Amino acid sequence: MKTELINTIKEKRGVVGIIGMGYVGLPLALAFSNSNVKVVGFDIEESKTQSINDGISYFKHISSNSIRNVTQKNLFYATTDFSEISRVDAIILCLPTPLNQYREPDLSYVTNTIETILPYLKKGQVLSLESTTYPGTTDEELAPRITKQGFTIGTDFFLIYSPEREDPGNPNFTTSTIPKVVGGSTEDCLEVGVALYECIIEKVIPLSSTKSAELTKLLENIYRSVNIGLVNEMKIIADKMNIDIWEVIDAAATKPFGFTPFYPGPGLGGHCIPIDPFYLTWKAKAYGVTTRFIELSGQINTNMPEWVIGKVSDALNKESKSLMNSKILVLGLSYKKDIDDVRESPSVELMELLKAKGAQIYYSDPYIPVFPKMRKHSFDLKSILITPELLQEIDCTIISTDHEVFDYDLIHAYSKLIVDTRGVYRSITSDKIVRA
Template sequence: MKDVLLQKIENRSIVVGVIGMGYVGLPLAIAFARSGIKVVGFDIDPDKIQKINSGISYFKHIPSKLLKEATNENKLTASTDFADIRYVDAVIMCVPTPLNQFREPDLSYVINTIQSILPYIRSGQVVSLESTTYPGTTEEELLTRIESRGFKVGEDFFLIYSPEREDPGNPNFSTSTIPKVVGGTTKSCLDVGVALYGNIIEKVIPLSSTKAAELTKLLENIYRSVNIGLVNEMKMIADKMEIDIWEVIDAAATKPFGFTPFYPGPGLGGHCIPIDPFYLTWKAKEYGISTKFIELSGEINTKMPEWVVQKVIDGLNDNERSLKNSNVLVIGLAYKKNIDDVRESPSVELMEQLRKKGANIFYSDPYVPHFPKMRDYKFDLSSLDITKENLTLMDCVIISTNHDDVDYDLILKHSKLIVDTRGVYRKNYMNVIKA
């Protein structure tokens, strides 16, 4: 089986199925299609499937041109019918792994997906999980279920874990240029996984196990979470000492060794950094280990919106205004600049806290024209145009996400009060509070 599968990979006759056409699955499917490999994208959302088959991208950072090229050449098709899994040679799962209300791993998407496709998995396939999760998930949740069909791993089917490393909106890296970590359940599984991803990725890094690959992804995100928590704490200390933290970071970054700059903000956003560290926190308890660094950084980062709200209150008080009934405009709904992804965005939590304190909330984001449906938040709002007229109606403007496509000079000129959480205004201005 292994030799047959490797031959298909080598001559590009392999058919790849990607489950989950979100921020990870869609660019991955396009990358396979552009390399000349036939791809079937699977998703339970019929609207996404219709758009893919029509060559229409639903992500700002993915041009429709790329999608249309793939579909016009019949290299990429999309389907809601998981029974079609039987026709593909590789199954790549790119489904969400959120936290539940108790900050515990929610593997329902992974488990429901494998259960849905289990009747259609056949001998000779390779199955890859890309969703971020705790060490042991691939073997505990996927291996046991697939082997229940009577297949033997490494002989009848091949199981790997290869964590996604997408960075939406980053022009310096793409799916194909970001090195890819791969861990296999067996040596044969690893060989197949390296060959599969080697078709589209410039550099593939093989690891000794799926557990090592799972922990690698967590370490990457925990590293960022801890360092962002540190710099957010440093920001609060610097503020009390009346020191400009942005000046300090810029100065420290001139050291050519031993320092990597991280930047403060209103909190953490995106699917990875606010969520993934707690997968390890939860798993570590099974081994009697307390993850103090992880939990402390999470606590600091989670409280940052409160810090910003207090800055808004203080600034309004100085202007002889109360927060209640004040008009507050939040610039940037996405969790980071130049993308339309609002998952776990601190901007949304900031808006919620301000609304609860009686403020009239508005937002402006060139990438998010309407407030999207979200599980925990609901605002009946559309993006406000940044004009002189609209700015003069605001009592406070908060720079929460520093998109490039924003007229910051206009905001500076016509705003009564600006609370800048992203270091947009490096000079000192009378109407700007650095938060």
């Protein structure tokens, strides 16, 4: 059965079903279909499946043409009907794995989906989990559910873990050019998984187990979290010493070895870096390990929005103004520049803190015209156009996300006060600019 499935995959006679048409699932579906592999995209949101079938993209960094190019060739369509899982050969889960209110892993999206598709699984399929999670999830949560259906993993059903490595808006890397880590529940599972991803990925890295692949993903993002936490702490120290942290980082980056530059900001955003470290700290407790280093960096990064608001309050005080009732404009709602993704965005956290302190809040982000529905946040706001008249009415402008489309010369010319969290004005000395 393994050989037959591998041949079906390599000869591109099979069908790939991808569950979750979000920032990971949609690019992955396009990568497979552009390689002449038929894809069925699954999602519980009919608006997404309808958009795909109509050839309309709902993400800024993915063009509608790229979708139409494959849907019109009958290589890709989307559905909310999960019974169609029975007609695919490979199933790939690209689902959210958030934290609950106690900062513990919430696998409900994954486990609920598995329960939904169990009746439609069949012998000879391969299932891959791409969602970020703690080591042991694939074997502890997915495998038992599959075996209860009467399948033997590694013999008539194949289970793998291969973490996503998408970086929305990064022009230097695509789904196909980013190396892909794969771990299998058995050696035969691994062999099938490697064959699956070699259809679209230039370099596939096989690992000895699903646990190793799961921990690899966590290490990648914890590495970034820890280093960002370090540079955010250095930013505070430099500020107290009246030193420009951006100048220091740029200077340190000239060293050709032993240093990789990381940059401070208003906090961590996206679905990975603010969340992944806590997946490991939670799991490590089961082994009697306290991850002090990881937790410390998480604490520093989590506190960054509070620190920024403190800088805003201090800057307004110097102008004899209170934060309460002041008009504050937040520039950029997405978690990083030039994309339309607001997941865990520090900009939203800044807005919550400003709201709690009684400020009048406005935001401008051309990629997010209306404040979206979010699990933890709700604002009845729309993006406003930046004009000289607007800036002159605003008491303080916070550069939270440094989109390239913003006219920073105009913002500098007409703003009364600017709190710069991204180093946009690092080369400018001005009384109206406060670095945060």
